[in-house]
Amino acid sequence: MKKTNPSFLNGVPELLVLGLLARREMYGYQIVEEIRARSGGALSFGEGCIYPYLHHLEGEKCVSSRRMEIDGRSRHYYKLTNRGQKRLEELNSEWKRVTDGVALLMGEQYA
Amino acid sequence: MRDPIEQLRGRLVELGCPLPRMQRMVREVEEHREDLMRSLVAEGMTTAEAEVRANVRLGNPQVLAENLMESLWQSSWCGRHRFIAFGLLPVLGFPLFWMAILVLNLSLAFALDFGWDQKKLSVAAENPVAFHHLTLVAYGADDLAIVLVALGFCLLASRAGIRRSWMVFVFFICTFYSLFIFTYVSPHHYTIGMNSHPQWIRGAIPLLIVGLTQTNRLWQVRRMHNPFTRVV
Numbered sequence: 098m099k100k101t102n103p104s105f106l107n108g109v110p111e112l113l114v115l116g117l118l119a120r121r122e123m124y125g126y127q128i129v130e131e132i133r134a135r136s137g138g139a140l141s142f143g144e145g146c147i148y149p150y151l152h153h154l155e156g157e158k159c160v161s162s163r164r165m166e167i168d169g170r171s172r173h174y175y176k177l178t179n180r181g182q183k184r185l186e187e188l189n190s191e192w193k194r195v196t197d198g199v200a201l202l203m204g205e206q207y208a
Numbered sequence: 209m210r211d212p213i214e215q216l217r218g219r220l221v222e223l224g225c226p227l228p229r230m231q232r233m234v235r236e237v238e239e240h241r242e243d244l245m246r247s248l249v250a251e252g253m254t255t256a257e258a259e260v261r262a263n264v265r266l267g268n269p270q271v272l273a274e275n276l277m278e279s280l281w282q283s284s285w286c287g288r289h290r291f292i293a294f295g296l297l298p299v300l301g302f303p304l305f306w307m308a309i310l311v312l313n314l315s316l317a318f319a320l321d322f323g324w325d326q327k328k329l330s331v332a333a334e335n336p337v338a339f340h341h342l343t344l345v346a347y348g349a350d351d352l353a354i355v356l357v358a359l360g361f362c363l364l365a366s367r368a369g370i371r372r373s374w375m376v377f378v379f380f381i382c383t384f385y386s387l388f389i390f391t392y393v394s395p396h397h398y399t400i401g402m403n404s405h406p407q408w409i410r411g412a413i414p415l416l417i418v419g420l421t422q423t424n425r426l427w428q429v430r431r432m433h434n435p436f437t438r439v440v
Binding site for chain 1: 280284
């Protein structure tokens with residue numbers, strides 16, 4: 098049965114994390130900083146929250162992780178898997194559908 | 209006030225987090241805090257101010273530990289269905305697994321000692337010395353089956369990182385069955401069933417297994433807390 102009331106707001110952090118990891122491999126702190134920088138500070142949250150999300154996505158096999166040493170510092174890097182790519186496409190299309198709907202409803206100023 | 213990283217570690221231990229997983233979680237959060245402090249110091253804060261700000265930005269360590277454990281539970285079938293895996297499965301599955309392993313053990317012993325020859329077995333049952341040997345093998349196979357089933361449940365519980373209350377329940381069920389399930393060997397007969405008289409020595413097997421695994425876990429946790437042996 099198709100959901101008529103999608104939990105689109107619950108999927109936003111997932112969409113953001115997967116969207117960033119689609120560009121390159123990153124570690125937790127980098128992801129948080131990138132979200133803050135790219136959203137102009139509009140999106141920020143308890144930074145520790147990123148790890149339960151990443152571990153959840155790893156459990157779902159949407160991302161994979163490995164320990165890597167760069168510039169003398171060893172960190173846990175995350176990268177998108179094929180399943181994660183598919184999930185990202187689903188979330189993207191759902192997000193577009195929602196924002197299009199909001200734009201239609203609210204008029205040009207939200208388009 | 210206790211260091212938030214220590215609070216996180218302590219809460220993860222309380223929640224039954226598997227140790228390798230805990231090391232990784234704590235290391236990631238610790239590194240995140242280091243990065244955050246470096247950037248705050250670079251912006252002009254003192255180290256003490258940066259540490260306070262970094263701790264605030266990381267969030268409450270207790271809540272973080274609970275969220276991390278929730279993500280761990282959600283990542284495995286046993287973690288998502290704790291009631292089935294650690295409530296129903298031990299109750300319904302213990303006798304079945306025990307019996308399956310017992311049959312396997314006895315078949316193996318039968319194949320090794322008598323080469324699957326029924327006649328050789330019948331002859332051995334008539335001979336007191338050979339029968340004594342048979343009895344030892346049968347009871348040994350029974351005890352081994354209990355050890356393996358209890359160990360299996362214990363490992364499953366440790367890997368899934370379930371709460372201590374579930375662990376106690378699993379242990380209780382394993383002990384209950386070990387106390388009352390029995391096997392009896394007589395010449396040409398082998399009986400298995402439930403007995404109303406508890407067999408205390410067998411009942412101690414799960415206690416021994418849980419005791420050993422928990423002692424090992426405590427020892428490893430203490431090792432992690434010791435700054436001279438800490439790997440994190």
